[in-house]
Amino acid sequence: MKCYELQGPGGIEALALVDKPVPAPGQGEVLVRLSAASINYRDLLTVKGGYGARQKFPLVPLSDGAGVVEAVGDGVVGVAPGERVIGSFFESWSAGEPSEAKMRAALGGAVDGTLSEYRIFPAHALVRTPAHLGDIEAATLPCAGVTAWSAVVKLGGIRPGQTVLTQGTGGVSIFALQIAKMAGARVIATSSNEAKIARLQALGADVTLNYKASPDWGKKAREITGQGVDLVVEVGGVGTLNESIRATRIGGTIAFIGVLAGAPAAELRLPLMVMQQQRLQGVTVGSVEDLQALANALALHQVKPVVDRVFPFSEARAAFHYMSSGAHLGKVAIAIG
Incomplete structure (x- = not known):
């Protein structure tokens, strides 16, 4: 079988296409x-060396x-050859609360990932692909999809009529936008690109804000809602x-996920967060049970993930x-196939 390996700290160009036996x-x-x-x-961070000395080499990212499913081992029940499946991000986190043991083995980090023609999965870490999704669409669910599900539904507890802000x-x-709409919420979405803002509106965003034209977008979101949003999906x-603190209502939640925007321009408004009794909730993907819940919700509502572009396996570096x-x-x- 062919797979890509990150063989050292050389960035995207260090990805090597190698041959290995089918396990x-x-x-x-x-x-x-x-x-x-x-x-x-x-x-992307992993391939560019963002994990420093903790990085595993060689690594299938x-x-x-x-x-x-190509074949099953002894003792496997409920999964059969020919069935379409999705692998979970954390293979050891089946359900329940997170723990060090459950979160130790993340695909494409601590263990080899999915940029390969074949891969062995524990049977309990697989979820059947919803019938309305193609494999390309299904392959978007385990990390981004489950993270958004955890932020909005599992940990955010969003209910119909509430307001979610996405970045x-x-x-x-x-x-997060799609899941919030499925949950019956109102969505305020931000972007700095007017063409992308039009796409956000087409996907169901109720209000859009250009954060470059309005750098005080948090204040504007509070003004629009009258009291602030119930949840910010903070990437x-x-x-x-x-x-985000300015945008969130008293008693609201900020689902803290990403590190995309770098260092703050000024001192953090943590006293305001305290005074407004806001909750800062860290989110790191989720369990196999969460992946199954997301798949069920997408199937029920017949919602498809948004795929911007698909690259052939031979052009993985370009991707x-x-x-x-x-x-x-x-x-x-x-x-891949």
Whole structure:
């Protein structure tokens, strides 16, 4: 089989296409012939050396993949050859609360990922692909989709009639918009690109704000709602946290996910967060159970992920470069099969 390996700290150009034997599934394991994978910002950081001395080499990158069951090992029940499946981000986190043990083995980080023609998965870490999704679409769910699900539904607790603010047009933010709309919420979405703002509106955003034209977008979101939003899906990190605090209502939640915006321009408004009894909730993907819940919701509402561009397996490096450019809206995927 062919797979890509990051063989050292050389960035995107250090990705090498190598040949390896097709592995055989052992007890409780499943061999999946991968059809598609998708790239997350975390994968880009990994390839560019963002994990420093903790980085595993060689490493097959990417956490998200979908395909078809090729063979099953002894003791596997409920999964059969020919079935379409999605692999979970954390193979050891089946359900329940997170723990060090459950979160130790993340695909494309601590263990080899999905940029490969075949991969062995534990049977319990697989979820059947919803019938209305193609494998490219299914391959976008494990990281970005589950992160957004955890932020909006599992940890954010959003209910019909509430208001969610999303930032930008990356994979997590677009999924958060779609999931919030499925939950019956109103969505305020931000972007700095007017063409992307038009796409956000087409996807169902009720209000859009250009954060370059309105750098005080948090204040504007509070004015629009009259009291502030119930939930901010915070992907910028400390660089956007001040405006997120301004946008959030008393008693509201900021789902803290990303580090895209770098350092804050001024002192953080943490006293305001305290005075308004806001909750800062860290979000790191989720469990196999969460992936199943997301798949069920998408199937019920017949919602499809937004895939910006699909690259062939032979052009995987180009896919990383495109992701790095920030030109995408939604997900960047790689067709393997």
